Amino acid sequence: MKQTDEEQMSGLVAFASQQTNPFGARIVRTATGEVLIEVANRVSEDIDPSAHAELRAVRLACQKLESLSLAGYTLYTTCEPCPMCMASALWARLDRVVYGATIDDAAKHCSQIYVFAQELTQRSDFTTVVHGPCLRPECYALFTRLMPA
Secondary structure (H helix, E strand, O other): OOOOHHHHHHHHHHHHOOOOOOOEEEEEEOOOOOEEEEEEOOHHHHOOOOOOHHHHHHHHHHHHHOOOOOOOEEEEEEEOOOHHHHHHHHHOOOOEEEEEEOHHHHHOOOOOOOOOHHHHHHOOOOOOEEEOOOOHHHHHHHHHHHOOO
């Protein structure tokens, strides 16, 4: 049985709550809700400013599928994707991106680039649908617990 956005995000929040930072990402098959990949941000661990959860999820999903296209898949993320991550989602041709906390929420705890996911999508040639915030209080609670202001 396919899960709702809220159910998928709830599962991702549970995963992210076991990590060392609030940023988690999950890619699922849009039609069935089957989880393809679930990862956490590893910027500090990998000493890599591009190791955001969303970007890692796209990379690993493409490698797993041996395809540059993630058409037919949805990305769930505990926070609205930054421009780098949203661009990666667009280039991968994901069907949808569903996020929890907003860029404004994240900015209370860490530096941000204020180009919103929806704005980036509108400026692109891609048809990825952006939906959010979804379970914003639960996702923002990850920040307050894992990254106090």
